[in-house]
Amino acid sequence: MSSLFKNLRIHQVFGANTDVGKTILTTALVRASAWKNIPVHYLKPVSTGPIEDADDRHVNCFAHAQGKDVRAKCLFRFDEPVSPHLAARLSNRQADVPTDEAFVTAVADSIRQTAHQTSRPSHMYIETAGGIHSPTLSGTTQVDAYRPLFLPTVLVGDAHLGGISTTISSYESLLLRGYIIDLVLLFKDAYYRNFEYLMPYFSERGIRVLPLDPPHKRLANPDEERTEMGKYYSCLVPDSLQGGMFDALEHLDQCHAKRVAELDSMPQRTADTIWWPFVQHGLVKAPSDINVIDSATKDFFSIYNGHKAKATQEAPTASLLEPQFDGSASWWTQAIGHAHPSLTLAAARAAGRYGHVMFPEATHAPALRLAERLVHEGPGKGWASRAFFSDDGSTGMEVALKMALRAYASRNTAAKPERKPRKDLGILGLKGSYHGDTIGAMDACEEGVYTCEWHDAKGYWLDPPTVSNKKGRVVVSLPQSMASTADGMSEVDVGSLQQAYDVQSRLESPLADVYRNFVASTLKKLKERGTPEIAALVLEPLVMGAGGMIFVDPLFQRVLIDVVRASEPHPPAKGGWSGLPVIFDEVFVGFYRLGLRTTGPLLGVNPDISVHAKILTGGLLPLAVTLASDSIFQAFNSDSKLDALLHGHSYTAYPVGCEVANETLSIVEKLAESDQWDQARAQWGIDKSEKRAETAVWSLWTPDFIDKLTRLDAVDEVMTLGTVLAFKIRDNAGGYQSHSAQKVLQSLRLPTKEQTSSSAPGGAPFGMHYRTLGDVAYFMLSLNTSATVVQTVQSRILAALQSN
Template sequence: MSHLYKHLRIHQVFGANTDVGKTIITTALIRASLLNNNRVFYLKPVSTGAPQDADDEHIKRYAGPQKHLLDAHCLFRYGDPVSPHLAVKMASEKQGGEVAPMPSDETFVNSVAEHIRKRAKAMNMPAHMYVETAGGVHSPTLSGTTQLDSYRPLFLPTILIGDSKLGGISSTISSFESLSLRGYIVDAILLFRDEYYRNFAYLTQYFSERGIHVSALDPPPPRIDDHAENFVNTEKYYSNLVPDGHRGDIFNAVEHLDKCHTQRIQELDSMPRRTLDAIWWPFVQHGSVKSEKDVTVIDSAWSDFFSIYDTSSGNTSQPTSLLQPQLDGSASWWTQAVGHSHPTLALAAANAAGRYGHVMFPQATHLPALKLAERLLQGPGKGWASRAFFSDNGSTGMEVALKMALRSFIVSSGLELTSPEKQSLGVVGLKGSYHGDTIGAMDACEEGVYTCEWHKAKGYWFEPPTVSLRRGQVAVSLPPALTGDQHQAVEIFENLARVYDVEQRMKSPLAGHYRQYLEKNIRHLQEDNSRKLAALVLEPIVMGAGGMIFVDPLFQRIMVEVVRDPTLFPAALPVIYDEVFVGLYRLGFESAGPLLGVNPDISVNAKILTGGVLPLAVTMTSDCIFQAFKSDNKIDALLHGHSYTAHAVGCQVANVTLDMIDGLTKSDQWVTANRKWAPAEAHSKVWSFWDPDFLTSISRLDIVDEAMALGTVLAIKFKVNDAGYASHSAQALLQSMRSSQDGGSTSSAPGGGPFGVHYRTLGNIAYFMTSLNTSRATIETLEDRLWSIISNARLS
């Protein structure tokens, strides 16, 4: 991941084009750094062309009188003067036989990272490093990936060498914007001073207005064919450009780069204190935050990892980077779909922002919103949904779902209700449910740790039977309310596929028991005149915030059928599926409807919808729900909305995210994971990215009460004395995971090296979540860490 060292200032040199003087200007920077008595490291990751013309050889040749303090290297060298991705292919062909695979981006970036680490560990005095790229910012690396994306995991501060030739203004600005779109820190722009085109004058003003340092340097003399004469002429140029008197633009540039490095560290160092003085965190008891060390400072993020600031890293005898990789073990509160900072999503957001910004939506339309609505109606809404309503996030999406359901119930039932009777309408659901933090969504749940002083529970919630692995066996656990005594009953299944084969289980005695229990209790609730039930609200399959509760799908299927039974409800209760957490393949399938065998009347999608980039929610409804609001009177309309309804940026990102997810569902990684869970079936409805043998083994540990996994989600419930949400048991038990573990094993973090794990817990329940494209290597590393900690833990 990112590299930042106290004593080693690193900058990566990108060019706005080929032949803009990257190596010449880098040589000048190196000479200036050396004259300031700094040790200097130069790295050219990839070089193509004749060795004598290589950039690292030029650097060594003209490093100046202090060249003994220079360490210059090239990692991948190819003889053909072509683009790196072609050079590696041509080199392989020359060896005869089939073309060898190109080095992967992972191999490439790990090689660069390891080189940086070795140089940094050897330093105990101030030093500079320059990493020079090849060609322009989008020139390909060995694999063919554009340089900007290939190098991005390292997140090195950048120097952009501008283009002083005709057309250079455009290429320089375009290159800067390409760097900015990918989050790069551009500390300076350097270019030659050409008195004819005078690009430097325009670019200096343009970038200075944006707070970017620009330096213009004298151009080099023309190349002379005679090598000896050319050396003398070039050396004279560098002596004038980088004089011994330590004066001039190049020294100002070096001083500026040093200042940027120092300021970045100072700002990171100050952030914990400033945060404690200014921020009120969600779901955090500030009384338990004892010191600045308890604040996680995230400098950047890439793929499945945060890059966090760790002050202790720079204080060892062999200093490591102040920035350490930390796995985002909760997928950033369940939002990540394809990893952090994905360039495809960043470009989609920028495109929509540039085209629309935000525009009013009532009685209007724009292409990103229209395409997204149509896509969702033919995706998770296929076969039942006719309309899509946009809102801000999962909680507001559920608020509007409740409004829709209540109005629809009143209209379809034909009841003439007084205002107090309308206010007392209730919902039926499950204990442990959670639909967001807005007050209306909270009222659709029973009172609990998330509710506020105004909370007024409006409904009834059944305690559900649950699915998990207990001591290596797949079990459906029935709560005492379903068993008729004080003890929990457990039914054992051959495998998870049997549990989630709902159609087959509908014929089982347990299905009859569920139906009898629900009908009896709901009939009793109907006879209670204090509250009329008007909707069924479910988190299908898994209730997230309530404790990662995997509900028996058979129970939920029968709940839906019971509330649609005309003998119990002359007007069927509208059914709401809260799929904010579970929807769009978080659990390995697009929607819960096909798995349960029944579709809702209303459903809500959010979180994964925009790939974790922006807040956006979509509430889909059947035509029956929509018609309940349609009339000639405006007051009958759905008078609900948000200022940023259907914001084009979010809709555009959502469309691109869904495109990417479509591709992932057909990937080898998905197929392989699916087959691990159901090797005898062509495609299993239920599967997980987590290894089935790992899950079984974890569930057998004495300290584990139960464990469960579906899709990206892994949940482990520990046997402890202080269970419940207020418990800190799971947090304390896994505390050592937060720090990097350097056990010598190969790391799956970008750039290699050990990584810590950022995770969230729900009392005595620990959960971990991947993105939809997390590598198997990363998951295996996390499984190994979990096994090592949990298998050695003791019961409290």
């Protein structure tokens, strides 16, 4: 991950192209630092070509002077003077070519070693190879391979013909990936004069540009060339310590100091200004409690710890940034890791083409492609006919509720000259459900910790049976209201995890009969009560997230749907929904969060309406889609404007969100067919070629870890599906207001020295950010979290629990 040190100012040097003078200008920076009596370090991660032409040798030759502290080195050297990926392929050491992770770790290790040897303010320059999109050893372009390090950048512009374009294109490529660009250096060219255009261009964007006189044309005689280059550097970096390169040093030092000061001030400024969601500010006792996120990549935040180091008197050579595992997948949004370049480019592509455009009675390609994809190929396949766009999961659920209630009212309200919305309708749901924090979505839940003064619960909520692993036994726990009808049983053994989720096989079990009788009896009582009139069934399939990671028995949800659909009134002759419209809230569980594309095939039934968000856009920006069957749509379809679904959002079908969603789905579907997932499924005994593979349950968390976790004294029960891990801490008080899970796992916040060097990008030991739901702790992976990271996270969780 990114490194930031108080006494070691680091800059990475990228070139807008090959042959733009990157090594010469980097050497000048190194020489200027040395001439200012500042210890300076030069790193060339990859060098190709003859050793006599190596860039680190050039630096050693021309940046040194008597008594000056200059250290130059190269990490990976290849003889062929070609692109690094090709040089590695042509070498006799092809088997030793590092992966991107190993390559970045080698660079990060070198930075850390340098920092640990630094006792006074020092400089370090890391020079890349070729242009910004030149491949690294693995073939990944440099701009992506180096991104986990997130080092401030010096861009060397192109003074040649066409150099304005290559320089600006390089700048934009860096910008799209979040790089901080502190300085642009380039040669003056008396003919093309690119610098005259680029200086005001970058100045308008707040970036300093320093044009410098170019060197002479290279001489054939090595001795003469060495002499002339020495004269050139003496002019570029004079003994007077005045001029352009020294101005550049001062500017880079100021940029470094400004960045550290900004990060250091953020905790107090945040405490003075921000009102966080779901946080009791009275419990945030000091600025050191605030998590300052400087950047993020893959599964990790890069967090500032300088304000914490002051309190602990940590050594000044320690990095002010450290990696932190994003244990909640940033509130369940992350799908393929933070700052994924494909998603960023998709967002830029749509923003550049559309910005945002009005959607009613209009269309655009990203929205149409996404709608067709979701309806015909995705979660709506086989039942949905329409896609309605909104802003986020909560608003998507409000759309769903409006759809369902209107559909019910249209079928069950006597015809009147002027239709008026019915105010006496409610929903049937489950206790512990949560559908968002907008007022209407809150009204679709029972009274609880998330509701507010305006909350007016409109419906009835059943207490559901749950699935969990208790000390190695997979059991269904029945609520007291149901246990009394099941011969007093409170728990039922259901064999393995696979057997628990084999709904079709369980439909003829005695427990299914218990469920049917319980639901039928409840519906009868509700009908007799009459108010509110139940008009829709709303479910979070399989897992109710915010309610405490409640893994509902899928058999119960299937039986509940079957009984509801068999109840009066029956559908009209042309088909459509029956009994009550059924809504699936798949905002949390959809798009493989649980290892399944959608939950309908596992339950063996499809909804009439479903809602999708979060993973839909890979965690990059908010977007929601509500899918509906044709019979639901027809309830709004007429010649009267008043019959229309009069609901909308200014950013309906936001082109940027739709384009990102299309890109996300393409990546996710490839992951679902990847070797990584095949290996994870195999650990749970699943062969993807089997017919049951579409509905078989599995997890990216390993079976042996789950077994060890269930047997710990501190743990009451455990469940996992797909990316999700949840376990309940043994706590007599329990509930959402408990702090037991938070306290037991507190040690996870800090990095440990025992982790392997490949645990996080850059190889640094990492801490873990996590959130709890009272006595329930949960952790979430991305869909592409590496097996190495999974193993490290599992080990740390076990160690934290075993120490209590």
